[in-house]
Amino acid sequence: MEYQELANVPLEEADVVIQRVAFGESVSGGEGTELAPDAILEISEQIEYYDEDMEWSPMKYMSVCVSDSVSEYDKIKSHTESLVRPKNQLLISLGGDHSITPKITEALLKRPTTILFLDAHADLRESYMGNEFSHATPSHHLLKAGHKMIMVGIRSLFETEAVRVKTDANIDYFSDRALRKESVKEKLFETIRALDGDVYLSIDMDVFNPAIVPGVGTPQPGGIDYYFATDILEALFLDSKAKIKGVDMVELVPEASTVSQTFAANLLQKIISYWGKSQGFDKRKATGSQTKVAYE
Ligand SMILES: [Mn+2]
Secondary structure, eight states: OOBTTBOOOOGGGOSEEEEEEOOOTTOSSOOOGGGHHHHHHHHGGGSOSSBTTTTBOHHHHOOEEEEEEEOOGGGHHHHHHHHOOSSSOEEEEEOSOGGGHHHHHHHHOSSOOEEEEEOSBOOOOSOBTTBTTSTTOHHHHHHHTTOEEEEEEEOBOOHHHHHHHHHOTTEEEEETTGGGSHHHHHHHHHHHHTOEEEEEEEEEGGGBOTTTOOOBSSOOSSOBOHHHHHHHHHHHHHSSEEEEEEEEEEOBOOOTTOHHHHHHHHHHHHHHHHHHHHTTGGGSOSOSGGGGOOOO
16 A cells, blocks of 8 residues: 555655554444555545645655554554664554554553543543453553543543543543633643653544544544644644654544545645654655656
């Protein structure tokens, strides 16, 4: 598979590494998250190379490598480790359901880190339907590993989760409803801009309004929109001192209209563009993946 139909470069040369995590066993509502990585990459060829927000074509200056697919849960950690190289790279993992996040972070994060967690659900259960590593449990594992969490867009909680988000000192909680208030929104952006040190970004696609992204395993009414998400990316990548250790996008279920996977592919492009700009790649020589493309 390729991103935007760009030829894959060797891992050693890649600025951006896209990991395909085709694991979707634990989704309760819908099925098909394991199909999302390839559906997002397939539709990414429809997206213009030029990013109208950052006013550049990121892939002119950056090179990309799409990994082979990992579909067994017990192999996600070692697969993630196998993709890490001692150079400045951004690893973006395309899920799969949300249970993959703790396995990816186990591989990437060697010390306590801030997890910016966009989701309709708190995902704090210790186990769900008998499964300790279900899509309803990633936050539990992340906190257990010592990470701090900033939760954004939450609007569906189990009673004990509702208590924990307000009492756990390691959770900075921004519910979807509260974010309708300008003052709360501003507080979220201040919090993100103040980030310093290692940060991992996890985007559950059900954080978005399901009228915009209908293809998710467990849709919830309410939710954020595209520009709210790009504002978050801008604050994180361009206005903060955070060092981004990795990104994942999970819980997408490809659907016939292709609206959901097109949304995800655009969001993926924004992540790549904003990160590339933050690294100053627009000032280096234009020898990226796009320069090998022949135009008609
Ligand atoms: Mn989730």
